[in-house]
């Protein structure tokens with residue numbers, strides 16, 4: 083595999099790999115199939131909200147589908163990672179912009195496909211929260227090219243995400 087270090091060579095799969103690595107990142111080939119399955123289940127449990135142009139959730143519905151433990155671990159991680167937005171309480175949150183890109187992407191891929199995207203050899207160059215390997219630059223924010231880290235960016239890369247267009 084090439085080291086994929088120019089902007090034009092990073093694919094949507096690469097950006098998902100970078101997102102997963104920052105949000106979770108300690109699976110080491112063993113844990114990912116489980117965390118990705120929970121994420122996939124979450125994408126099935128959220129509801130499209132046309133008027134808000136976002137996906138919303140009710141924590142009780144998520145709890146019924148994923149169980150209380152998985153639900154609240156996920157809400158904590160995704161709030162901390164900036165994927166979930168909420169008003170007075172994350173019991174009722176939403177996925178907009180980067181979060182919506184993420185849900186759309188999860189919906190369109192199987193767990194096996196997502197797993198393959200996160201399985202990289204040591205030659206792959208991740209973008210991190212403070213370093214962009216596609217632009218070779220030190221950052222004070224996450225890679226600006228990644229549509230899972232930015233609200234309105236690179237929509238052509240997720241052209242299959244109908245709600246975003």
Ligand SMILES: [Zn+2]
Nearest residue numbers: 209214216225
């Ligand atoms: Zn980058």
